Amino acid sequence: MRYSHFLGKSTAEISRTYDSINHELLTRAGYIDQVASGIFTLLPLGKRVVSRIETIIREEMDAIGGQEILMPSLHPKALWDKTDRWDTVDVFFKTKSRHGQEYGLSPTHEEIVTPLAKKYVSSYRDLPLYLYHISQKFRDEPRPKSGILRGREFGMKDLYSFHVNHEDFASFYATVTKAYLTIFARCGLTDVKITEASGGAFTKKYSHEFNILTPAGEVDLVYCDSCHFAQNSEIVKKKQGDCMRCGEGKLQEGGAIEVGNIFDLGTRFSDAFGLFYRDQKGEQKQVFMGCYGIGTTRLMGTIAEIFHDAQGLKWPTQVTPFHCHLIDLGRETTSYAALVERTLIASSISVLFDDRERVRGGEKLATADLIGIPVRLVVSDRTKKNVEVKIRGEKKERLMSPSEVVSFIHDFYENDRHTHSS
């Protein structure tokens, strides 16, 4: 991709004030554009990062038996009346057809997925069933804030599971917990704390929120510095000393961002829609459900909050928008830079090529730091028929031939893939 015609060319000056790091850096570097309060467009860079996050989520959901579907955003009122939630969900956007039919705009999908499962589940042989989708969600937030962390429209993966009993749910709950930790680790987020969630309908034991520690966080936690244990600091009494979960770590206090959640739905929704199954003896039984969310755009914002320095963003390798950022600093190296670009692309390496004319070298280097792609390549009059390679955040620069660069980049991302995948 040539940067000279790229939508989202970075603006060096800060032309406004921002309420968060993710909002500022993602805007200045050209990942997002704010349309209105809590409503954003993903620019090409942002769309690429979110697509990579979605691919990671899909791979891990498919690996545990998830089936991907796509449920609609327009939800008929009649379905939400069945669960008595039409009037009680306070963030619900609503609309009407010309004929007076009322719809809600999907904040979540229990009211769609449960009657869907009812059409295909009748016997114990049809269970368990794991359905997920990635779609836009709408929430009428009173105060959208923190850039893309809390918006009125955002991307989210939600998974719904259906079981013959609560034990089977509990077993799958453990499987999803592990998959979630893998997803976050692949996104570079290894410091995950798990708190009890307030929204569980059945038991608190299996309703949890996944939090990433950061001073920019919206919630305050008391957490263990060794295991995943954490509690909301507003409700917890013991705030220091040994961890009551693992007994090994020490309790700490700090801010965090919630990036995922798991809710034990029990039979609340299956009962409301009459979703039952027949067991081996032919007896009618209740279906137990769980629901599991991850905000995809929120995850991009969280990664931006964690991975940056004074110069800009620093993407973890598995979610970077491009493998490398190529800069032409020379006076007569344009055709050589284009040759390097072609060599990389021919080796399945994605390249953001800053081919802008009339832009000073210093500005190009600053733009590369701001955008934060892990591998920076510089071609100049000084590098001759080589390329200067530098890793974002490191000081060392290495001179390599184009074919050495290809091997280096393949190794760089391959090694990382093995580190991050489980």
Place this chain on the structure above:
Amino acid sequence: MRYSHFLGKSTAEISRTYDSINHELLTRAGYIDQVASGIFTLLPLGKRVVSRIETIIREEMDAIGGQEILMPSLHPKALWDKTDRWDTVDVFFKTKSRHGQEYGLSPTHEEIVTPLAKKYVSSYRDLPLYLYHISQKFRDEPRPKSGILRGREFGMKDLYSFHVNHEDFASFYATVTKAYLTIFARCGLTDVKITEASGGAFTKKYSHEFNILTPAGEVDLVYCDSCHFAQNSEIVKKKQGDCMRCGEGKLQEGGAIEVGNIFDLGTRFSDAFGLFYRDQKGEQKQVFMGCYGIGTTRLMGTIAEIFHDAQGLKWPTQVTPFHCHLIDLGRETTSYAALVERTLIASSISVLFDDRERVRGGEKLATADLIGIPVRLVVSDRTKKNVEVKIRGEKKERLMSPSEVVSFIHDFYENDRHTHSS
């Protein structure tokens, strides 16, 4: 993927009446589920087909320089007031925030993309610019009909182009026309007729609709049986004789489904938002725009209307949900069938494996015909350590070893790829 736990297991009986072939076959075969009038869930099979259509569209849009973004569905009223369309678009769903802010639900995105371009375009050096996205669209249709062909919520790709003058738009218009014909051809749709569109804001010369001929079509055309020429039969006078465009073909009458359109927007939207650029002399000039749509879910419905027989669907190779449909008919061949499945998957071949117990062989074969995956594989007591291979719609069955099946399927799809890609 194992069919025994697959969401959307086909139902042999027709339990209701349908107003179209695509609605009936896509529902019975488990591709879609109707939630309400004009509102559908894509089940795993349908999601896979739409994803393949989206991949084809992305490849062809990227090939002509398109940059993928994702614009929101919630559109602030103020932006639509600027173009005087808030009250004039009659299919507009509207909603309000708790604070009284009014939003429309995206039927199209000129009001978002134009102010976005204004932030990044100031000089002739920033043009041309081609932006596209694939997102859900909402239209308050008076009468949703024809399955997924005309709904209240649907998937759509829309591309917007920005140019220094009308000549540059006209040149890109020709490029997009060619890309559209390639996209439709890769979806198996080669009988494309192009009519003048009624919705062009600037000139009719460069506003067109792309139609696929089918008796199930919603529009009636007079078209040339040789070139792409066609006109809406309601407005045309000459309905038979030689084609006035190419002079070689004969005029025919018939139904068609509109699957894409191109509109010459002129400067209507750039003027409304004050989107200008400075030319080489520093003079301020108007920006010329075009918009180009393809309905992604509608395209799946159209393909279903064209590619089916009395037994069910017959997917073109590039949009099939799986490469092959594996059926175990034997009494003691379960582990051998699983071995064949593993062999195929290890060779990057996607498999829908009908592993259902307690289902008769005849029903499994009928299900395979209904679902319509191009390559059917059967393992039975009779096939021993081989596999019976049959192409959907052909009568000939061939016995092959598992490794021969792998080569056969690779060749089958590779040959086709070269045929359909341009």
